[in-house]
Amino acid sequence: MAQVELRNVRKTYPGSAAEVIKGVDVSVGDGEFLVLLGPSGCGKSTLLRMVAGLESISSGDAVIDGKTVNQLEPKDRNIAMVFQNYALYPHMSVFDNMAYGLKVAGLPKAEIAQRVGEAAEMLELTPYLERKPRALSGGQRQRVAMGRAIVRKPAAFLFDEPLSNLDAKLRTSMRMQIKQLQRRLGVTSLYVTHDQVEAMTLADRIMILNQGVVEQIGTPMEVYSQPASLFVAAFIGAPGMNFMDGTVSGGGHAVTLKTGEVLSLGSGAVASAQDGREVTLGIRPEHFALTPEGDGAHLTLTADYIEQLGADTLVHGKFGTGMLVVRVAGERSVAEGDKLALTATPEHLHLFDRESGRRIG
């Protein structure tokens, strides 16, 4: 139970000039669940491994529980890590897998047995303690890996994509278990994933990384409704946000799209947005509303391709030079070639600077 802090942490691999982590500052509160989210190669795993001590820190500090741990061996950092492929010792029983770290640390046998017993109970692994990992299912192996972390009673849990080897259904249930367990134990957790659903459901706060730079740190809802940059806006949400190029008009109260349509930004005028400023307008597929033909419609879309998901239907259509995706209720029947008249409420419009990609307003 402790804070984990990163202070201007940077990483350069020896023999290469490129920085992989370009100065990350974040403070994870006691008992907080922080998810590190980003595409492959964004540096999220490297960052986690730097906290674990499996990678060196080129500059900056990692602080766990008020103590700078840069120079400490992984075992002395008071952390526990859960790996993607579980990394269980194949020749040891479930009990020995969980107990190994404690044995090495030289704890008395009775205490080891008690701690492992408790963890096994919590994870419903008690009937499997004598089995070898190969005799377990993927979900059970993952739970053993969790158990190995729990028995150490660490200051922080580090998860490195722990669910990506499981099938979709199991992933959902394990996700819930991890969250409940973390709540119950109240252990500060850092969790690396590229799966935005995992990030949204597990996190207290999400940190979105892109090429070694932090794009945004915020609660799941903040990240969804107030994306700080085009990158975040595109990364969060499925299907992704629609983007259209335009210029600010109407004294900062509207955006004129390249295709000629004018979308009102409502009363929430953007102070910094001067008329004529080049912007990218973003709107999520679920934030379009259908209106009867012509009735104050902002855009008209011809349905090209339709995906029925059951609860929702996704309508893809050409708009200007690009494509738009609109999410409509599943019961509304849409056919290819249909013309949809759409409106967009001002509060759901996102404006980004065309050059920097940062959010405006």
Place this chain on the structure above:
Amino acid sequence: MIETRQTGRLIAHFLLIVAVIAMGFPLYYTFIASTHTSSEILSPPLSMLPGSNIAGAYGLALTKGASSAGNVSMTLMLWNSLVMALAIAIGKIVISMLSAYAIVFFRFPLRLVCFWMIFITLMLPVEVRIVPTYQVIVSLGLLDTYAGLTVPLMASATATFLFRQFFLTIPDELVEAARLDGAGAMRFFKDILLPLSRTNIAALFVVTFIYGWTQYLWPLLVTTDPAMGTIIVALKKMVNFSDADTPWDAVMATAILALLPPVAVIVGMQKLFVKGLVETEK
């Protein structure tokens, strides 16, 4: 290949039986010969059934041997061979495992150079370096010692390479998990690497034991005292140019005796093989 038709099955069985006879007959005949007296062996045809001289032949071999081999008992020769084969097998495994461990898991300067140095020695067979090696052993005063018999044959590039390849298949995450669990270098080796290498060790033990057991040229060179000889060398020495001076019954008995330990090792290790193969699946 499973043949279901009757004729196909018959042909397959016939071929298998022929192969078994071709392989087994010389062994059987050697055994038969070891139960007859020397004069019976020398006056063909030799019976296909065991004779009555079994105690005589094995007794002679185990106690006196043959005059051409220095009249040393084969019990001693068996013991020498066993010591040599075991020392070579264990020594090879220990040395090659440790060097492979260093090469794979530690980052030190000239790591690759070290690996290639070891690898290059594969190109030089014992025979090529036998004279200088002999010179070294003589200078160290190791003629007629177990050390002289075994040490020069211990280092093994092949085994090092084998272990290196196996260690490379161990996932990085397993190594990292052990680091997080606080296992140091020796602890990791003992608790994780060693148990995981069990199958490889068993396989290598069989191969190197037989390699050590069947050594001929090297023991012939470094031992002059008949009491330090190995059973293979002794077996060769027992056979004389003239049949009359060769105690063929004892020779046959010695041949059978020389076969038994390697066979025992293979049979014993086979169980571990199978067990290891079934168990250590990752």
